[in-house]
Amino acid sequence: MEGRGKCFVKDLLTTAIASLVVTLLLAIVVPWVPFLLAMPVNDLAIKVGSWIPRGGGWLEGMADYVLAVHVFTCIEVWIALFLLVRLIRIQISRREKSGDPVSLQLK
Numbered sequence: 201m202e203g204r205g206k207c208f209v210k211d212l213l214t215t216a217i218a219s220l221v222v223t224l225l226l227a228i229v230v231p232w233v234p235f236l237l238a239m240p241v242n243d244l245a246i247k248v249g250s251w252i253p254r255g256g257g258w259l260e261g262m263a264d265y266v267l268a269v270h271v272f273t274c275i276e277v278w279i280a281l282f283l284l285v286r287l288i289r290i291q292i293s294r295r296e297k298s299g300d301p302v303s304l305q306l307k
Contacts, residue, residue: 215278219274219281222277223270234270241272248268250264
C-alpha cells in the first residue's frame with residue numbers, strides 16, 4: 201500500500217510542476233488559450249480577482265483578473281494531467297496483470 205501512496209504523491213507533484221510549465225508556455229506562446237480554458241469559471245475568476253487588494257484603477261483590476269484566470273487555468277490543466285497519468289498507470293497495470301508485454305508498439 202505504501203508504494204501506491206508514494207506513487208500517488210509523486211504523480212500529484214510531477215503533474216503540478218508540469219501544469220505550471222504548460223500554463224506559462226501557453227500564456228507566452230498563445231495568450232488567449234488560458235482565457236478559453238478558464239471561461240467556464242469566469243464569474244469565479246472575477247470574484248477572486250476582486251478579492252486581491254489593489255490601489256485602484258482599471259489597469260490593476262485587469263491585472264488581478266488575468267492572474268486569477270491563469271491560476272484557474274493552471275488548476276484545470278493540473279487536474280487533466282493528473283487524470284491522464286492515472287489512466288496511463290491503470291492501463292499499464294492491466295496489461296501487466298493480463299501477461300501482455302508493455303510496449304509502445306501499435307497493434
